[in-house]
Amino acid sequence: MNQMSQAQAVPRSIRTIPEYRGLLSWVSSVDHKQIGIMYLLGALLFLLLGLVEATLIRIQLAVPENTFLSPDSYSQIFTMHGTTMIFLVGMPLMLGLSVYFVPLMIGARDMAFPRLNAFGFWIFLFGGFLLYFSFMSGSAPLAGWFAYAPLNEKAYLFNSGQDYWVIALLLTGAGSIATAINVIVTVFTLRAPGMNFRRLPLFVWMTTINSFLILFALPALNTALVMLFADRQLDALFFVSAKGGSALLWQHYFWFFGHPEVYILILPVFGIISEVIPVFARKPIYGYGFLAGSTVAIAFLSFAVWAHHMFATGLGFPVYYVFAGASMLIAVPTGIKIFNWIATMWGGSIRFTTSMLFATAFLIQFTIGGLSGVAFAAVPIDWQLTDSYFVVAHFHYVLLGGMLFGIISGIYYWYPKMTGHFLSEKLGRAHFWLMIIGFNGTFFVMHLMGLFGMPRRVFTYPADIPYLAPMNMLSSCSAAVLMLSLLIFFANLIVSLYRGEQASDNPWEGWTLEWATSSPPPPHNFDKVPYIRNRRPLWDQLHPDLPEARLEAEHEAGGASR
Amino acid sequence: MNIPSPLIPASLQARDINFLFQIVLIISAIILLVVAGLVLYSAVRFRRRPGDPVPTQDFGNTKLEITWTVIPLLIVTVMFFLSVRTMHAVDPPPLNRPPDIQVVAHQWWWEFSYPESGVITANELHIPIDKNLLFSVTSADVVHDFWVPQLARKIDAIPARKNFAWIAADQPGLYLGTCAEYCGVEHAWMRIRVVAQTPEEFSQWQKKQLAIPAKPTEPLAVKGYNVFMSRPCSSCHRIAGTPADKDIGPDLTHIGSRQTLAAGVFDNSPGNLEAWIADPQKFKPGCHMPDLQLEPAELTALTAYLEELQ
Numbered sequence: 001m002n003q004m005s006q007a008q009a010v011p012r013s014i015r016t017i018p019e020y021r022g023l024l025s026w027v028s029s030v031d032h033k034q035i036g037i038m039y040l041l042g043a044l045l046f047l048l049l050g051l052v053e054a055t056l057i058r059i060q061l062a063v064p065e066n067t068f069l070s071p072d073s074y075s076q077i078f079t080m081h082g083t084t085m086i087f088l089v090g091m092p093l094m095l096g097l098s099v100y101f102v103p104l105m106i107g108a109r110d111m112a113f114p115r116l117n118a119f120g121f122w123i124f125l126f127g128g129f130l131l132y133f134s135f136m137s138g139s140a141p142l143a144g145w146f147a148y149a150p151l152n153e154k155a156y157l158f159n160s161g162q163d164y165w166v167i168a169l170l171l172t173g174a175g176s177i178a179t180a181i182n183v184i185v186t187v188f189t190l191r192a193p194g195m196n197f198r199r200l201p202l203f204v205w206m207t208t209i210n211s212f213l214i215l216f217a218l219p220a221l222n223t224a225l226v227m228l229f230a231d232r233q234l235d236a237l238f239f240v241s242a243k244g245g246s247a248l249l250w251q252h253y254f255w256f257f258g259h260p261e262v263y264i265l266i267l268p269v270f271g272i273i274s275e276v277i278p279v280f281a282r283k284p285i286y287g288y289g290f291l292a293g294s295t296v297a298i299a300f301l302s303f304a305v306w307a308h309h310m311f312a313t314g315l316g317f318p319v320y321y322v323f324a325g326a327s328m329l330i331a332v333p334t335g336i337k338i339f340n341w342i343a344t345m346w347g348g349s350i351r352f353t354t355s356m357l358f359a360t361a362f363l364i365q366f367t368i369g370g371l372s373g374v375a376f377a378a379v380p381i382d383w384q385l386t387d388s389y390f391v392v393a394h395f396h397y398v399l400l401g402g403m404l405f406g407i408i409s410g411i412y413y414w415y416p417k418m419t420g421h422f423l424s425e426k427l428g429r430a431h432f433w434l435m436i437i438g439f440n441g442t443f444f445v446m447h448l449m450g451l452f453g454m455p456r457r458v459f460t461y462p463a464d465i466p467y468l469a470p471m472n473m474l475s476s477c478s479a480a481v482l483m484l485s486l487l488i489f490f491a492n493l494i495v496s497l498y499r500g501e502q503a504s505d506n507p508w509e510g511w512t513l514e515w516a517t518s519s520p521p522p523p524h525n526f527d528k529v530p531y532i533r534n535r536r537p538l539w540d541q542l543h544p545d546l547p548e549a550r551l552e553a554e555h556e557a558g559g560a561s562r
Numbered sequence: 563m564n565i566p567s568p569l570i571p572a573s574l575q576a577r578d579i580n581f582l583f584q585i586v587l588i589i590s591a592i593i594l595l596v597v598a599g600l601v602l603y604s605a606v607r608f609r610r611r612p613g614d615p616v617p618t619q620d621f622g623n624t625k626l627e628i629t630w631t632v633i634p635l636l637i638v639t640v641m642f643f644l645s646v647r648t649m650h651a652v653d654p655p656p657l658n659r660p661p662d663i664q665v666v667a668h669q670w671w672w673e674f675s676y677p678e679s680g681v682i683t684a685n686e687l688h689i690p691i692d693k694n695l696l697f698s699v700t701s702a703d704v705v706h707d708f709w710v711p712q713l714a715r716k717i718d719a720i721p722a723r724k725n726f727a728w729i730a731a732d733q734p735g736l737y738l739g740t741c742a743e744y745c746g747v748e749h750a751w752m753r754i755r756v757v758a759q760t761p762e763e764f765s766q767w768q769k770k771q772l773a774i775p776a777k778p779t780e781p782l783a784v785k786g787y788n789v790f791m792s793r794p795c796s797s798c799h800r801i802a803g804t805p806a807d808k809d810i811g812p813d814l815t816h817i818g819s820r821q822t823l824a825a826g827v828f829d830n831s832p833g834n835l836e837a838w839i840a841d842p843q844k845f846k847p848g849c850h851m852p853d854l855q856l857e858p859a860e861l862t863a864l865t866a867y868l869e870e871l872q
Binding site: 070071072074075142143144148149150151156241242246247248281282283284286287288289290312313314317320321324325328329331332335336338339340342343345346347348349350351352360363364367368371372374375377378379380381383384385386387388451452453455456457458459460461462465466467543546551552555 | 563564565566567568569576578579582583586587590593594597598600601604605608609610611614615616617618619620621622623626627630631634635638641642644645646648649650652653655669703704705707709711715716717718720721722723725726738739740741742743744745746747748749750753826847848
């Protein structure tokens with residue numbers, strides 16, 4: 001007990017906080033910081049599994065007509081890779097950072113519903129384990145991560161793997177909805193005094209809007225999953241066309257969830273980028289209002305674009321007009337963000353920490369993924385390239401070159417806050433450059449594979465189609481570099497926890513509230529929550545000669561254009 | 563060299579789509595150059611140097627931000643209208659015209675039939691050049707997708723639903739295609755070959771396909787015929803002019819005339835055919851053709867008979 005009060009006074013490392021010692025303190029915790037860290041650790045565990053699957057995929061495809069994996073195993077592995085990366089890596093990474101930092105950034109002591117928060121995490125973990133348990137049931141699911149009907153029906157997949165898939169996604173989905181509700185209530189009710197919605201940090205803005213997206217999108221998936229389960233177990237025939245159901249109906253349900261899902265994964269990353277760039281460029285975010293507003297626009301539009309995944313299904317011209325138009329429109333608010341971020345860098349004094357390097361790479365790589373996305377909104381181009389490797393290239397640029405690069409930027413940025421130690425910048429730089437080479441080498445060439453007629457989800461390709469073999473070999477070799485870079489990242493996360501340089505409370509000179517408390521924060525977060533007068537509560541403390549109030553007043557008066 | 567690439571179009575439709583793709587590619591390349599250029603320029607120009615003062619605290623500029631909202635809006639508006647124009651050029655409505663070709667996708671092979679002439683074939687489609695042909699596409703089981711990039715848009719084959727699209731070819735030649743929607747474990751081996759021929763060659767081919775193969779006379783082939791009819795072969799396949807009339811597996815009336823076997827797994831040769839029938843699960847694991855447990859002598863006879871079906 002004596003020890004406890006002593007350590008609490010100066011918590012220097014997460015390893016020495018008495019409340020966080022011992023496994024029991026973690027499994028029984030309702031502390032949003034512990035839950036956030038457990039979310040991230042869970043996600044990293046599944047990331048490791050997803051990477052093993054990716055490695056197997058790239059080995060199989062390295063040479064044409066390879067027999068390394070059987071068609072059956074290959075199908076299981078790419079299905080598990082996709083499902084894992086979306087539901088067990090992307091979602092928990094995003095939710096973990098949200099539940100850790102939203103309360104800190106708004107000056108709250110915890111989430112609004114701490115036990116619901118724990119529930120959300122544990123149900124996700126349980127769902128993830130259940131999905132992997134399917135390997136022991138005879139067969140993992142093998143219908144792909146979007147599991148089109150009627151291939152997902154018992155008539156075609158009689159193994160219980162597909163049933164595990166349904167239950168696992170239902171569980172993780174329920175957890176995501178719980179956490180989304182929790183974030184919304186937290187942000188609406190627990191903000192520090194003076195922090196109105198115009199003073200909310202952009203990460204919190206985007207996470208909040210994101211929570212609304214989760215709230216409206218995931219129920220569509222859950223509905224479809226329950227219907228599929230009824231089909232498989234009770235012969236309900238929702239998706240069995242031969243008996244009066246509709247195979248196409250599944251696609252509508254799935255993509256009504258599936259497209260907003262892409263934004264669910266990327267919006268919090270937009271938030272991270274909007275925190276990282278200003279701090280390292282030493283400038284306020286450029287166009288706060290446009291950034292927050294364009295996020296609302298994206299959220300609304302994301303529910304009106306789902307059928308662009310179905311342009312090859314023969315829905316008909318009127319449908320194409322609407323969904324092509326909306327899909328192209330959504331590029332506009334996204335473009336606004338890119339230009340606002342560049343404008344934030346412009347004229348700044350940029351410190352290229354590893355975090356900032358990842359944020360910079362994000363800007364370019366996400367733009368590539370966004371531009372190929374616009375190409376898919378042009379219906380005739382989609383008619384040629386959908387379901388080809390061009391799509392595989394596109395969404396890996398969005399989800400890996402965009403989402404994962406942004407999340408990693410956030411992890412380098414916030415790791416000192418979470419643990420009290422810096423991540424090694426030396427390892428960080430090796431990680432960054434290898435990942436740039438590995439990522440672009442693996443995925444850029446996939447655009448060309450698609451343009452050379454290679455469909456996605458094939459376990460092999462004919463040896464006599466020119467160029468496919470060398471392109472696949474290049475991709476596989478680059479994938480090895482990508483894996484190496486991520487292993488360095490994992491090593492960095494572990495080594496720095498023990499040997500990482502000690503971090504001060506505000507090591508990057510950030511100006512949002514999480515930097516106002518110690519690193520790592522004490523269990524109760526803040527001894528005293530300050531009154532919030534502007535968007536950068538810590539600015540005045542760092543720059544007493546340039547008070548934020550005066551800067552804002554000058555801007556209102558038109559002085560900012562100087 | 564046959565490259566199944568939409569960048570090497572061989573029909574009006576594929577050319578129109580390729581033209582649109584080139585425009586979008588150029589626009590995208592310019593945008594990427596601008597964005598990457600600005601990012602890299604700021605990264606170099608504005609990187610922190612020792613002794614830098616606190617930079618000007620710039621909160622934004624509404625006029626500038628409206629500019630970079632309106633410009634992308636204009637670009638996507640142009641792209642939208644170009645897309646609509648191409649959509650109409652490539653995919654005009656069929657207007658109740660009966661299809662020239664019916665495509666039925668199966669796990670994992672293609673059935674092609676020509677309703678006018680009555681020809682039925684598998685995995686290998688023959689078309690006359692310079693003719694816009696309407697094809698209807700459906701599926702006998704799960705969702706598949708018909709994709710021959712050089713000749714036509716891709717179109718899904720969905721059970722209990724008929725989709726229509728147009729296919730054409732400018733020049734005679736072989737055009738490769740494949741199933742483009744994941745349809746189960748053997749999705750990779752569901753390849754399409756389109757043989758585009760001059761009208762004369764095409765009608766010759768059609769005539770040959772309509773001919774009912776003569777009854778075998780050579781003893782080995784006769785034995786093979788008997789094997790086919792008495793063993794489970796005839797409970798799935800059809801051979802015109804014989805009692806075998808099932809349509810669960812591909813029509814074998816002219817199997818000897820096709821270039822490949824098992825939807826692209828091998829070239830069609832007597833050796834490959836025999837190996838395939840002897841152990842389909844070895845070459846296409848998961849496919850619906852069972853191992854028939856034939857004696858080696860039966861196998862040789864059966865191969866001899868099938869090879870005669872030119």
